[in-house]
Amino acid sequence: MLSKKSQYAFKALTYLSEKYEQGPVLISDIAKKKKIPLKFLENILLELKKAGILDSKKGKGGGYFLQKAPDQITMATVIRLINGPIAMLPCVSLYFYERCSNCNEKVCGLHDMMVEVRDATLNIVDNRTIKDLLVNGKG
Amino acid sequence: MLSKKSQYAFKALTYLSEKYEQGPVLISDIAKKKKIPLKFLENILLELKKAGILDSKKGKGGGYFLQKAPDQITMATVIRLINGPIAMLPCVSLYFYERCSNCNEKVCGLHDMMVEVRDATLNIVDNRTIKDLLVNGKG
DNA sequence: AGCATAGCCCACCAACTCTATAGACTTATA
DNA sequence: TATAAGTCTATAGAGTTGGTGGGCTATGCT
Structure with missing residues (x-):
């Protein structure tokens, strides 16, 4: 959240x-x-x-x-700065990476799934800017 | 996270x-x-x-x-139970909905964007089960 | 120079969540 | 009835979140 x-x-x-x-x-x-x-x-x-x-x-x-x-400031940038990682696991984060303790990323099903989630999210927040927050003048 | x-x-x-x-x-x-x-x-x-x-x-x-x-237990179910909402905002959550204070969902750009993110995430975690976590026998 | 303005910085706090642990209790089996 | 094993309640420390107070510093105006 x-x-x-x-x-x-x-x-x-x-x-x-x-x-x-x-x-x-x-x-x-x-x-x-x-x-x-x-x-x-x-x-x-x-x-x-x-x-x-x-x-x-x-x-x-x-x-x-x-x-x-406004169209030069991506949502991803602001989220990372103020909210922290976008990924759901540290071992899957591009900007806040930390390796897993007790688990091998190479053979971790959760890791792979969370990569998918991360990419799906990034596909949106990397391609939207705060200009897109302006819906008919209200925020 | x-x-x-x-x-x-x-x-x-x-x-x-x-x-x-x-x-x-x-x-x-x-x-x-x-x-x-x-x-x-x-x-x-x-x-x-x-x-x-x-x-x-x-x-x-x-x-x-x-x-x-295992293939009858979705990732979404477990995440919601143990981790909480999947959406990034309460006003966009399907299972933990709370309306925004000080903001009209009908004309909120952030709301609309977070709906997109939610749906992109759900598209994955609703369609994956804990069976998918079993990658060649390791977890 | 001197004063008002308005952002900058530091320290602090209450409330809450997260992670983890302790110990007593209940139920099932042999 | 002894023992195994899950159930329940309570608690505690660390860290995070949301918010406040007060003083410092840079800027512009007269």
């Missing part, structure tokens, strides 16, 4: 997409409009910034804004 | 599949062979029993055994 943090991240990104190239947006504005706890949102936005998805400006007239176009 | 509990469950079910229709298997036997903490395994097997997947016999000569054939 996606954490609440992830859902907040997507809401914020949706909002920022609507304001893309319209100047910085205040954290407090996002928090209010999307009903996200302000301080929690702060952490999320900062994380997105450090990952190069958002950028910010301090001081008066400052705020957060997208660093790339 | 699948919890450790889920992985243990699949290991145990794999082992019991290999012994299908060969009489009850001791918890301690499963625990030893599959390197699962015994008391933890106890809870897991009991849960599987209550869900109608396993059955057991007490007393001498007792143990656990599959209640249905």
Whole structure:
């Protein structure tokens, strides 16, 4: 399941997409409009910034804004950053790989099945961007 | 991610599949062979029993055994039971549905995308059984 | 320079989940 | 009736999640 943090991240990104190239947006504005706890949102936005998805400006007239176009930010990137692995097992993860204890990947039926699930999921989230979250202007 | 509990469950079910229709298997036997903490395994097997997947016999000569054939137990069933929802959002779950707070499912891009992911995943785990975990006799 | 603005950073907390264990209880078989 | 083996309840430590508080730092305006 996606954490609440992830859902907040997507809401914020949706909002920022609507304001893309319209100047910085205040954290407090996002928090209010999307009903996200302000301080929690702060952490999320900062994380997105450090990952190069958002950028910010301090001081008066400052705020957060997208660093790339909405259709250049994949769902997979955001999920991995905020939520963690997409795969259902560490031994099957591309970005968070860890080998199995007590089990040989070469002859593990579960491993093979989870590779299938991973690929089916990636086929979607790698090919969708936060632009796709904008369904007739609402998020 | 699948919890450790889920992985243990699949290991145990794999082992019991290999012994299908060969009489009850001791918890301690499963625990030893599959390197699962015994008391933890106890809870897991009991849960599987209550869900109608396993059955057991007490007393001498007792143990656990599959209640249905390995190819009649879907992966989806076990995952839902031990791990929880398969969907990435409650508002998209078939068996653990909860409506979104602060968001209208009818016009939510994230919702629609997560439906896609859910269906892609279900397409696999609904059509695979624990029999498919038996790759040349190993689990 | 000085002040207000607004993001940055650090530390902390309560609640919950996950993993695991302990011990007493019940039932079945020989 | 002794013993084997599953059942049940409770608990505990570690880690994660969701959230808050307070001070620091950079920016822009006057």
